[in-house]
């Protein structure tokens with residue numbers, strides 16, 4: 001039998017999104033041999049003060065700790081990152097509208113979150129990758145063959161290519177439509193929400209006071225996240241508006257100025273007039289849970305393993321939680337174990353089960369309470385909001401859970 005010429009790697013990661021990139025860096029730092037497969041990033045667009053990426057993430061303090069440890073945060077353009085010191089969540093827009101206020105100060109945290117653009121984050125991760133000894137294979141992971149053997153997994157870029165990549169462990173970091181998950185028979189439950197997220201950025205007339213705001217209205221969930229203030233201390237904000245497919249189509253049909261007026265009206269002019277800072281994008285929303293996060297020689301991380309509604313801004317943070325846990329489990333394995341052994345991988349799956357389930361149930365429960373429950377219970381929602389706002393301990397607990405910190 002012909003001996004394989006490709007050396008056996010410890011880990012092969014399929015997917016070059018934020019989670020796959022962070023995992024590659026973390027595992028290389030842990031001393032593992034790593035290959036990363038994914039299409040090369042589009043040529044980086046210079047980030048200017050008039051051009052703001054409408055895809056932004058609210059990163060928790062535990063995600064920041066990971067990015068600092070990986071020396072990725074040093075490479076982020078910090079002038080384009082905004083801290084969130086407070087958050088106001090409003091229930092319904094009616095006369096009886098209630099709000100729950102969260103603050104970093106009351107929860108004993110430096111900040112509730114840091115808001116970063118997708119482009120700023122991925123450019124920092126791609127730059128950090130160049131400092132590591134990671135084999136990068138610039139190819140789609142949509143085609144090609146994946147095969148699992150008792151001692152290793154193989155991935156062949158094209159069915160015709162002679163030499164597959166071989167690794168003890170194959171990791172699917174290839175997002176919600178993961179090919180690795182499907183090929184390994186790990187597809188689990190999937191539910192398309194009757195909502196799409198419309199995202200866009202605006203410049204308001206007033207400061208946002210480093211506060212994130214979210215409205216649970218009849219129209220859907222509207223969130224305005226703070227971006228850095230401009231030179232005149234006017235607030236730039238990033239919109240995530242989760243609405244029905246029909247309403248999303250109406251919003252997407254508006255001009256940039258028309259959308260700015262509609263959003264300004266929806267938030268009762270709290271920021272004055274809005275000026276558009278980006279074009280709008282529309283993203284379908286779903287909930288997805290893989291049947292299992294691991295199988296022999298295979299593990300899933302990030303959206304490949306779990307997708308949640310974005311109302312809590314936690315999907316990426318869960319993905320980075322997977323990265324921190326898997327890197328710890330593989331880096332601390334016993335000398336006699338290789339990284340693809342199922343006994344080892346189960347430690348990762350067990351450690352992630354509870355935080356992933358808790359966040360999936362919380363976001364799905366809120367969605368059902370607001371958008372699938374009968375109209376008669378609307379007054380109860382306002383009551384629940386009012387009661388929660390009085391419970392300092394409960395609010396502190398919720399904030400520390402979302403931050404990934406111990407209360």
Ligand SMILES: Cc1cc2nc3c(=O)[nH]c(=O)nc-3n(C[C@H](O)[C@H](O)[C@H](O)COP(=O)(O)OP(=O)(O)OC[C@H]3O[C@@H](n4cnc5c(N)ncnc54)[C@H](O)[C@@H]3O)c2cc1C
Pocket residue numbers: 014015016017018019020038039056057058059139140141142143173174175176177178179197199240283301302303304310312313314315316317318319
């Ligand atoms: C509107 C919205 C707002 C959100 N806001 C937040 C937030 O504030 N905070 C937060 O924590 N999370 C947020 N999320 C969730 C977050 O966007 C995801 O959890 C995160 O992007 C998952 O990252 P990932 O690397 O796992 O997957 P992805 O970002 O989907 O990356 C997967 C990668 O896999 C590769 N890939 C996939 N398929 C193929 C293929 N066929 N061929 C080749 N390559 C492929 C690509 O390289 C792709 O980049 C939000 C989500 C939405 C929709």
